[in-house]
Every structure is written in structure tokens, then in C-alpha cells.
Amino acid sequence: MSDTTTGRREPTLPDGWELVCGLEVHVELSTATKLFCGCPNEFGAEPNTNVCPTCLGLPGSLPVMNGAAVTSAMRLGRALDCRVQPSVMARKNYFYPDMPKDFQTSQYDQPTNEDGHLDLPDGTTIRVERAHIEEDTGKSTHVGGDGRITSAEYSLIDYNRAGVPLLEIVSHPDIRTAEEAKAYVAELRGIVLALDVSDARMEEGSMRVDANVSVRPVGSDELRTRCEIKNINSLSSLGRAIVHEANRHVDLWTTGERPLQETRHWDEEAGRTRSGRSKEDAEDYRYFPEPDLTPLQPSEVDLEAVDASIPELPAQTRARLADVAGVTPPEVGLIVDRGQASFALDAIDSGADAGRVLVHLTNNLADGVGEMSSSAFAGLVAMEVGGELSSTQTKEVLADMVATGRDAPVVAAEKGFEAMDTSELEGLLDGLIADHPGEWERFSTGDEGDAKKMAGFFTGQIMKATRGQADGKVVAQLLNSRK
Amino acid sequence: MSDSPAAPAAFGTAVEIASAVKAGERSALGVLEEHLGRIGAHESSVHAFNAVIEDEARSRAMEIDDAIASGAEVGALAGVPVAIKDNMCTRGVPTTCSSRILDGWKPPYDATVVTRLREAGAIVVGKTNLDEFAMGSSTENSAFGPTHNPWDLTRVPGGSSGGSAAAVAAGFSPISLGSDTGGSIRQPASLCGVVGVKPTYGAVSRYGLIAFGSSLDQIGPFTTDVHDAAVIMDTIGGHDPLDSTSATDGHGSLESVLSDGVDGLRVGLITEMTGGAIDGIAPDVLARVRAAAEALAAAGATVGEVSVPSSVYGLSAYYMVAPAEASSNLARFDGVRYGLRVDGSNTAAMHTATRTEGFGDEVKRRIMLGTYALSAGYRDAYYGSAQKVRTLIIEDFDRAYADFDVLLSPASPTTAFEMGAKTADPLAMYLNDVCTIPSNLSGQPAMSVPFGTGDDGLPIGVQVLAPLMGEPVMFRVAAALEAAQRLEDGESR
Numbered sequence: 011m012s013d014t015t016t017g018r019r020e021p022t023l024p025d026g027w028e029l030v031c032g033l034e035v036h037v038e039l040s041t042a043t044k045l046f047c048g049c050p051n052e053f054g055a056e057p058n059t060n061v062c063p064t065c066l067g068l069p070g071s072l073p074v075m076n077g078a079a080v081t082s083a084m085r086l087g088r089a090l091d092c093r094v095q096p097s098v099m100a101r102k103n104y105f106y107p108d109m110p111k112d113f114q115t116s117q118y119d120q121p122t123n124e125d126g127h128l129d130l131p132d133g134t135t136i137r138v139e140r141a142h143i144e145e146d147t148g149k150s151t152h153v154g155g156d157g158r159i160t161s162a163e164y165s166l167i168d169y170n171r172a173g174v175p176l177l178e179i180v181s182h183p184d185i186r187t188a189e190e191a192k193a194y195v196a197e198l199r200g201i202v203l204a205l206d207v208s209d210a211r212m213e214e215g216s217m218r219v220d221a222n223v224s225v226r227p228v229g230s231d232e233l234r235t236r237c238e239i240k241n242i243n244s245l246s247s248l249g250r251a252i253v254h255e256a257n258r259h260v261d262l263w264t265t266g267e268r269p270l271q272e273t274r275h276w277d278e279e280a281g282r283t284r285s286g287r288s289k290e291d292a293e294d295y296r297y298f299p300e301p302d303l304t305p306l307q308p309s310e311v312d313l314e315a316v317d318a319s320i321p322e323l324p325a326q327t328r329a330r331l332a333d334v335a336g337v338t339p340p341e342v343g344l345i346v347d348r349g350q351a352s353f354a355l356d357a358i359d360s361g362a363d364a365g366r367v368l369v370h371l372t373n374n375l376a377d378g379v380g381e382m383s384s385s386a387f388a389g390l391v392a393m394e395v396g397g398e399l400s401s402t403q404t405k406e407v408l409a410d411m412v413a414t415g416r417d418a419p420v421v422a423a424e425k426g427f428e429a430m431d432t433s434e435l436e437g438l439l440d441g442l443i444a445d446h447p448g449e450w451e452r453f454s455t456g457d458e459g460d461a462k463k464m465a466g467f468f469t470g471q472i473m474k475a476t477r478g479q480a481d482g483k484v485v486a487q488l489l490n491s492r493k
Numbered sequence: 494m495s496d497s498p499a500a501p502a503a504f505g506t507a508v509e510i511a512s513a514v515k516a517g518e519r520s521a522l523g524v525l526e527e528h529l530g531r532i533g534a535h536e537s538s539v540h541a542f543n544a545v546i547e548d549e550a551r552s553r554a555m556e557i558d559d560a561i562a563s564g565a566e567v568g569a570l571a572g573v574p575v576a577i578k579d580n581m582c583t584r585g586v587p588t589t590c591s592s593r594i595l596d597g598w599k600p601p602y603d604a605t606v607v608t609r610l611r612e613a614g615a616i617v618v619g620k621t622n623l624d625e626f627a628m629g630s631s632t633e634n635s636a637f638g639p640t641h642n643p644w645d646l647t648r649v650p651g652g653s654s655g656g657s658a659a660a661v662a663a664g665f666s667p668i669s670l671g672s673d674t675g676g677s678i679r680q681p682a683s684l685c686g687v688v689g690v691k692p693t694y695g696a697v698s699r700y701g702l703i704a705f706g707s708s709l710d711q712i713g714p715f716t717t718d719v720h721d722a723a724v725i726m727d728t729i730g731g732h733d734p735l736d737s738t739s740a741t742d743g744h745g746s747l748e749s750v751l752s753d754g755v756d757g758l759r760v761g762l763i764t765e766m767t768g769g770a771i772d773g774i775a776p777d778v779l780a781r782v783r784a785a786a787e788a789l790a791a792a793g794a795t796v797g798e799v800s801v802p803s804s805v806y807g808l809s810a811y812y813m814v815a816p817a818e819a820s821s822n823l824a825r826f827d828g829v830r831y832g833l834r835v836d837g838s839n840t841a842a843m844h845t846a847t848r849t850e851g852f853g854d855e856v857k858r859r860i861m862l863g864t865y866a867l868s869a870g871y872r873d874a875y876y877g878s879a880q881k882v883r884t885l886i887i888e889d890f891d892r893a894y895a896d897f898d899v900l901l902s903p904a905s906p907t908t909a910f911e912m913g914a915k916t917a918d919p920l921a922m923y924l925n926d927v928c929t930i931p932s933n934l935s936g937q938p939a940m941s942v943p944f945g946t947g948d949d950g951l952p953i954g955v956q957v958l959a960p961l962m963g964e965p966v967m968f969r970v971a972a973a974l975e976a977a978q979r980l981e982d983g984e985s986r
């Protein structure tokens with residue numbers, strides 16, 4: 011996960027070859043209602059309960075555009091620095107049982123958003139061709155056979171998802187490594203979450219990624235035959251699918267063959283892509299403007315309202331947090347991705363040591379901060395830095411605070427983590443020196459290696475005697491002061 | 494025609510019925526039974542309906558009567574029977590589009606127009622026959638058999654809303670609703686001698702209308718007089734949040750402008766449709782359109798001629814746009830969720846088997862035409878060019894309306910033709926809509942007003958066209974034509 015935010019490049023292909031990849035990302039908008047009707051837009055309801063004549067495509071029904079979906083689309087467009095423009099809905103005609111009207115209402119040659127870009131945390135710019143509005147389909151379950159439509163005995167269709175608003179964000183083929191692809195999706199997800207237009211969960215399908223993959227010799231600017239990879243369900247699958255597919259292309263080109271332009275499906279278990287529909291028998295979608303909807307004409311006022319509603323985006327958040335913490339933006343990528351930036355900033359603002367704040371958030375708070383407030387967290391960090399708690403104790407107190415929301419001193423006291431009196435430690439050390447004079451001699455006058463070894467010995471003895479409650483740093487100071 | 498079942502407003506107009514019912518002079522149930530009686534006597538020869546819902550209608554009529562008895566408020570159409578074209582959704586009542594593919598489907602909701610009629614106190618008596626999915630001009634392309642013209646049962650009622658036009662002409666109901674994509678209200682209104690209105694695109698909600706050509710479809714009324722048409726328009730029109738193409742700024746009440754007259758209005762005869770570039774307009778039809786212009790001049794309007802040059806390309810453009818949209822709109826009839834399903838070895842085979850058996854030839858023809866018009870490599874040349882023609886037509890109309898308040902033309906090139914006469918020749922059938930299609934392409938309102946008869950004694954309608962949201966001026970002209978015709982007939986109602 012961390013490599014997606016640092017954008018660290020790993021070799022994707024054999025020497026001399028370069029990946030050419032563009033991504034099509036579908037994001038389900040979390041509007042209250044569907045794109046063209048008043049049915050609830052929710053995940054996980056009883057099949058075919060969130061339906062009405064319009065989203066079932068019943069004869070005579072008509073669509074009415076959901077203004078909130080259009081606003082969400084325009085907000086993402088602005089966040090991706092797209093040209094946000096007047097647009098027209100179109101019909102994409104093809105027969106499919108999941109699609110109640112046997113056409114999908116989508117934007118075609120006049121999308122809401124065009125010509126933007128997304129900058130990866132490492133500074134790489136990926137151009138965004140378009141981000142357009144379209145409706146989702148229903149969902150089939152194929153019963154019997156091998157679970158695919160071709161061999162099923164029958165199929166059950168749930169139309170709850172039919173008509174749910176989607177944004178399709180199409181990048182230019184500017185992506186050169188699998189890591190960049192993952193970083194692109196992670197960054198896009200961060201922006202979507204910051205805008206609060208979708209929950210963008212790849213596992214639940216509210217964010218879906220198709221990858222267009224081709225390869226070319228390094229130094230060439232040609233675009234060779236590409237394959238579209240579907241059925242990618244996680245960021246790590248995305249990386250594996252691209253690496254696999256690109257290497258398959260290299261193998262074909264280097265053995266004198268060539269890839270076919272086709273849709274391929276990622277098989278997670280087998281770790282390979284499988285041939286799907288060939289583009290040779292690709293359908294003619296017979297696009298034409300949707301006559302049941304009027305063109306969308308955002309006014310200047312609309313656009314100003316959209317601009318005013320854009321919150322701080324992840325790149326800005328990273329820069330701000332990194333600046334405050336005195337680190338580089340990629341180092342706070344994970345914290346920003348997890349939505350913990352404002353918590354971190356608040357804690358630092360309350361006086362907590364920035365370095366410890368970042369360490370705890372990155373390593374110990376991956377599952378969230380739970381009930382803990384940023385000021386309580388700042389209090390804990392202060393106790394840790396002040397030597398009142400050892401790092402082991404700090405972690406234990408932290409876990410309790412996340413679960414209960416209590417303050418650090420309360421938890422520490424309850425656990426008996428009293429700050430150890432230095433005089434107590436001195437007494438302990440006096441006893442140890444008396445019991446182990448040879449070892450003390452080696453610590454005091456021996457060479458560097460000996461001193462280090464013996465420091466470890468005495469520290470270990472003290473820890474044993476205090477059952478780990480002593481602060482390592484305090485013990486080290488004590489040993490050196492008595493040298 | 495004394496032996497024909499034609500009897501428009503056999504038991505009064507909608508306005509007359511509602512007024513009598515509200516006054517307690519007639520009961521809603523009594524009015525309903527009178528109409529059900531006519532349906533019982535003549536429906537077997539006319540076949541206006543796919544379904545008559547007697548029981549539901551009776552209980553609704555009794556509710557209205559109870560409400561009136563208890564002094565409760567009832568709407569403008571209290572106790573008025575209405576027939577609904579069978580491509581508009583009616584909750585719990587089969588809605589078929591006269592197609593086998595919707596076999597067994599009952600909508601779980603009412604179209605907005607149906608809701609508004611019910612709220613106004615109207616009573617739905619049945620669902621009327623149409624050309625399958627509203628594709629046709631004779632109501633012969635129905636999976637349930639053709640509808641006959643009440644004035645002459647050997648003739649077609651026009652289409653695609655032939656059932657709704659015939660129901661009103663036969664006195665089965667004083668009013669009905671149709672839908673008009675290329676003339677499907679105005680042409681049958683003309684052939685059946687009733688008033689038929691195609692409103693401005695967006696003036697009436699399409700929610701619940703099973704789409705044919707979404708950018709062209711509009712719902713409108715069939716009535717026996719202009720006053721009823723205005724009342725129905727006032728009832729069903731206005732913004733509907735469920736239809737994104739529904740206009741937020743409407744045209745206001747039409748009933749209130751009917752007596753405003755036409756003094757000083759500028760009326761333009763469309764050159765291309767009155768002896769100009771468009772062939773095939775029958776001389777007796779042309780004569781009635783000219784007579785209409787003269788009648789308006791006599792009523793104080795100034796009359797001139799105006800060219801709408803691109804209107805001659807309307808038919809060609811329409812047969813790209815409408816099938817293109819239809820090919821997409823009708824994709825959902827795939828056997829998966831509702832209606833007919835014919836099993837196949839896999840999903841694609843099931844789709845194919847279902848659609849092969851479920852759709853009739855004309856529907857298949859248009860799906861193929863539309864699929865082709867939108868296909869890669871052809872879309873710009875076909876669908877794209879057709880959309881450009883649309884723009885040209887709008888510009889031409891705009892120029893015409895700079896000099897004229899309304900335009901006049903025939904609604905149909907001929908009076909009702911013999912059944913079967915054009916079924917083997919789709920192009921001849923398509924030409925029926927040559928005068929009506931431009932208004933659908935431009936989105937502008939137009940209506941057919943009965944104005945005498947042809948050499949064969951069958952009804953002729955004059956088409957009044959107006960600019961966007963120009964219904965008020967269009968209705969003033971329609972009212973003047975109706976008054977002139979009554980004078981000519983020596984009637985005084």
C-alpha cells in the first residue's frame with residue numbers, strides 16, 4: 011500500500027519495453043436517489059425493492075435528471091481541472107438483460123467534463139480525457155452451469171442498481187508503470203472521498219477500474235494494439251493484471267506474434283487474463299442524443315457554486331501536513347489517504363511532537379483513531395516524549411484510548427504505568443553494580459563494543475526488575491551518567 | 494349515411510354532459526349506460542376498442558354520482574366518458590399498443606394525461622385500437638384487426654389513432670385521446686369528421702405514453718367540437734415534473750379565447766400543400782381548404798399565400814428520425830421483463846424469437862430502417878441529415894410566422910380511402926402524412942377541424958397550424974371555421 015503513495019517505480023517489463031496504459035474508472039455516486047428517478051440509491055437492499063417504472067424501463071416511463079448527480083460530476087470535473095461544459099445525454103444501444111431499456115443513457119460526444127489532469131504524489135501528470143455521467147445496469151446471478159450466462163439454466167436479475175448514477179473517468183494512455191496505475195487510482199479515490207461524492211469501494215463495486223494495456227519499445231511514441239482488462243477488484247489486482255498483461259504483449263511481440271484487440275478478464279486465482287469479447291465483433295452502439303432529456307447547461311452561477319464547494323484536495327492536504335510536520339509530502343501520503351490528516355494537524359496544533367504523531371498514525375492507527383480525540387492523543391504523545399511512558403506502554407495506552415476515548419493519564423494510572431522515579435532506578439543500579447562489578451568495569455572502561463554489550467546487559471537487568479516499566483531512554487541516560 | 498354508425502356527440506358534447514351531470518339533470522351512470530349501449534350496438538362493426546372496461550367505468554360513474562349527491566366538488570369533466578388510445582398506460586388495465594409483444598402486460602401506473610382526466614371527473618370507458626405502436630395511417634396494422642370508419646365501414650378511419658377517432662365519430666364516447674407522431678391525430682380526425690389537436694411539443698406530458706418517436710410524439714384530444722377540445726387541452730396540458738421535455742411556460746387557458754374571433758388575424762395558405770410542390774392533394778380537399786380561407790376572410794382575417802419550401806422534405810426526414818428513435822424505444826420489448834416471451838436456446842435466441850413473433854411487419858420494417866439510419870458510417874448521412882432538415886423546416890416556419898399568425902393546409906390529402914387500398918404499398922401509405930409531418934418535426938401545434946365533405950360525401954378536415962405555444966390563436970381560428978361550417982350547414986347549436 012505504501013508504494014502507491016510514494017509512486018516508487020518497480021520494473022514492470024523487460025528492458026527495452028515500455029508500458030502504455032490508460033484507465034477507465036467508474037465511480038458510483040452516492041446521491042440519495044438514482045440518476046433518473048426517485049428510487050433510493052443504496053447498496054444491499056432486498057432484490058428488486060428499490061425500483062419504479064422509470065428504472066425498470068417500463069413502457070411509457072421517462073427519465074428526469076438528478077441535479078445532485080450533475081453537481082457531483084461537475085465538482086469532480088473541477089477537481090480534475092477539466093473544462094466543465096454544457097453537455098448532452100445520449101443513448102448507447104445494445105441488448106443486455108441487466109439493462110431495462112436495452113440502451114444505456116450516457117454522455118457521448120458532449121460530456122460534462124473534458125481535458126483535465128491528475129497529478130500523482132511523485133509529481134507525474136496523467137491527463138484525463140473526460141469524466142462523464144452515465145447510468146448503472148442491474149445485476150444478474152446466473153444459476154446452474156458454470157455460473158456464466160452461456161451455460162446457466164436460468165438467471166435472476168436484481169434491478170436495484172439499475173439507474174444508479176455513475177461517473178466514468180477516462181485517462182489518456184499516459185501511465186507507464188503498474189505502480190503509476192495504482193497511484194493514479196489511489197489518488198483519484200482520495201479526491202472522490204475528499205469531495206464526498208462516492209464511497210469509492212473497489213471491493214463493493216462502487217469504484218470499478220478497467221485498464222487499457224499495450225506496450226512499445228522504449229523511445230517509440232507509437233500506440234500498439236491494446237487490450238481492455240476488466241474484472242479488477244482491488245488495487246493490488248490492478249497492478250498484477252497490468253504486469254501480467256503487459257508481459258503477455260511483450261512475449262507476443264518478441265516471438266513474432268501480435269496481440270488481438272479485445273476485452274480480457276482478469277482471473278485473480280490464476281493470476282492471468284483470459285480472452286473475452288473480441289473487438290472485431292464489437293457492437294455498433296448507434297449513439298444518438300437522448301430525446302427524453304434536455305441538454306445540461308450549467309450557468310456561471312452554478313459553476314461558481316461548484317467551485318466554492320470544492321474542499322481541500324489530497325495533494326494540498328499532503329503539502330500542508332508535510333509542511334507542518336517538516337517531512338516530504340509522500341511521507342504523509344498514507345495518513346492523508348486514510349483521512350487522518352486533520353486529526354494529525356489538530357494533534358500537532360495541540361502541541362504534540364509531529365514526528366511521534368506521524369509514526370503513531372502510520373504504524374499504530376491503521377484501523378482508525380476510534381473514540382480518541384486529537385487533544386487526548388496529543389496528551390499521550392507529550393507523556394511519551396517526556397519520558398513518563400515507555401514506547402511499549404504508550405502503545406498499550408493508545409490502544410485503550412482508541413477503544414474508550416479516555417485521557418492518557420487516566421489510562422496510564424489505571425494500568426499502573428507510573429513514571430518511574432529516577433532515585434528508584436538509581437537504587438536498582440547500585441545493587442546491580444555491587445552484584446556485577448566485572449561487567450560494570452567492562453562497561454565503564456572497555457572498548458566501544460564491550461561498552462555497548464554491557465549497556466545492553468545492565469538495561470536488560472533493569473527492565474527485568476521493573477517488568478519492562480522503565481523508560482529505555484532514561485535508563486541509557488542513567489548508565490552514561492554513572493560511567 | 495343514415496345507415497352508418499356515425500353519430501358524433503350522440504348524447505351531447507363533453508361540456509354539455511359535464512354541465513348536466515353537475516347540475517344533477519343527468520347521472521354519470523346514466524350517461525355511461527347510454528354510451529355503453531351504443532358501443533354494444535355498433536362496436537362489432539366499427540372495432541374502435543381493444544378493450545371496453547365496463548365494470549370499472551360503472552363503479553367510477555357511481556363514485557361521481559355519490560360525490561355530486563353529497564355536494565362534493567367534482568371536476569370540469571364530471572361524468573364524461575373518455576376513450577384512451579391503447580398506447581397510454583392505464584393502471585391495472587392491459588395496455589397493448591395493438592401488438593402481441595405486450596401480451597398480458599398491465600401497467601402499474603397511469604399516464605399523466607389519464608391521471609388528469611380522472612381527477613377532472615372523466616370516466617375511462619376503454620382502450621382504443623391503433624396501428625401497432627402507432628406506426629401507420631389507417632389502423633389496419635393492428636394485431637387485433639382493423640378499425641372501420643363509422644361514416645363508411647368499407648373505409649379506413651385513418652391512423653394511427655383510428656380507434657380514438659372512430660370512437661368519437663361513432664358516439665361511443667364524446668371525447669378521446671390520441672397520440673400524434675407524424676399526423677396520427679389530425680389525419681384520422683380529418684377522415685372521421687371530428688376535431689383533432691396535436692399540441693406544441695412539451696405542452697402535454699408524455700409520461701405514460703409508450704414512446705414511438707420521442708422527439709415527435711404528442712398526446713392530444715379528439716372531440717366533436719372546438720369547445721370540448723379546448724376544455725380537454727386545459728385539463729391535460731401544463732407542466733409535468735415527470736416529463737423533462739414538458740414545458741414550464743404554457744399557453745394559458747384555451748377555453749377563454751374561443752370567442753375572441755379572428756378579426757385582423759393574418760392567415761397564410763401553405764403554397765406547397767395547396768396546389769404547389771406537394772403532389773397528390775385531391776381537388777375536393779383543396780376546394781375545402783380554399784373555402785376555409787374565404788370563410789376566415791369573411792370573418793375579418795386577412796388571407797395570403799406563404800411558402801414553406803423545406804416542408805417538401807418533411808416526409809423523408811421523418812422517415813429517418815421517427816424510425817431511428819423507434820428502433821431504440823422498442824428495444825426494451827425483449828421478452829425479459831414483461832409481455833410476450835418466446836423461449837430460445839439462449840438469451841439472444843429468446844430475444845430474436847420473441848421479437849420475431851411479437852412484432853408485425855410494419856414495426857419490423859421501421860426498426861430495421863431506424864437501426865440502419867443510426868448505424869456507424871451511416872448516421873451522419875441519414876439521421877444527421879434528417880436533423881438538419883428539421884432545422885430548415887423550423888427556420889422556414891419561423892419566416893412564415895413573421896408574416897402570418899396561423900397557416901392553413903389540408904390535414905389529409907384525401908378523404909377516407911378503401912380498406913386494403915394501400916396496405917401493400919408502404920410508400921403510398923406514408924404519403925397520407927405529407928401535410929401533417931412538418932409540424933411534428935418543428936414541434937409546433939396544429940389541428941384538424943372538420944370543414945365539410947368531399948365529392949364522396951365523406952368528411953374533410955382543414956389543418957390550422959400555429960407557432961410554438963400558439964394554441965390560443967390556433968383555437969380562435971378553429972372556432973371561427975367551426976362557426977362558418979355550422980352556418981353553411983344551416984345548423985344552429
Ligand SMILES: [Zn+2]
Pocket residue numbers: 044047048049060061062063064065066173
Ligand atoms: Zn426508480
